[in-house]
Amino acid sequence: MTVRPILIHPDPRLKKVAAPLEDSSDAIRALAKDMLETMYDAPGIGLAAPQIGILDRMIVLDCVKEEGETPRPLVMLNPQVIASSDEKNVYEEGCLSIPEQFAEVERPRDVTVTWMDENGTAHQEDFDGLWATCIQHEIDHLEGKLFIDYLRPLKRQMITRKMQKLKRELARDGNDAG
Numbered sequence: 001m002t003v004r005p006i007l008i009h010p011d012p013r014l015k016k017v018a019a020p021l022e023d024s025s026d027a028i029r030a031l032a033k034d035m036l037e038t039m040y041d042a043p044g045i046g047l048a049a050p051q052i053g054i055l056d057r058m059i060v061l062d063c064v065k066e067e068g069e070t071p072r073p074l075v076m077l078n079p080q081v082i083a084s085s086d087e088k089n090v091y092e093e094g095c096l097s098i099p100e101q102f103a104e105v106e107r108p109r110d111v112t113v114t115w116m117d118e119n120g121t122a123h124q125e126d127f128d129g130l131w132a133t134c135i136q137h138e139i140d141h142l143e144g145k146l147f148i149d150y151l152r153p154l155k156r157q158m159i160t161r162k163m164q165k166l167k168r169e170l171a172r173d174g175n176d177a178g
């Protein structure tokens with residue numbers, strides 16, 4: 001397992017629409033392990049393949065945050081929201097590609113999601129709370145959409161400028177900012 005470098009916004013690869021996966025494979029299972037390792041290492045509760053520069057429709061997540069609770073790592077290939085509630089929920093969201101920036105985003109409170117796991121098995125499940133928000137956030141990544149795209153232009157530009165500055169600093173320090 002390898003921790004992969006996470007791309008930092010702005011990056012053209014974070015704005016691309018990712019391609020559906022035909023099936024799972026050993027390569028996909030290896031990638032899933034790397035993505036989970038990268039997510040836990042960050043630490044984060046979700047990661048989409050485009051965030052490590054891979055334009056496949058694949059996300060990983062684990063929204064169990066409480067100490068002592070059993071982790072629930074999920075790998076989703078071709079995840080799709082097939083139904084969502086009229087009721088909304090507001091969460092303060094962040095993103096591993098937009099470090100240390102947070103903002104409130106409103107999304108449907110409950111979602112029904114279909115996906116294929118890393119072994120090729122099809123699933124359907126209802127999610128609410130943080131899980132629902134996280135899944136919608138990660139699926140957005142597969143459409144080239146970031147949580148800051150929900151914010152007002154001024155706020156979005158402010159965050160983007162901060163990220164440009166951060167990337168310059170990382171480049172100057174000789175780190176790989178992706």
Ligand SMILES: [Zn+2]
Pocket residue numbers: 094095096097137138141
């Ligand atoms: Zn994100």
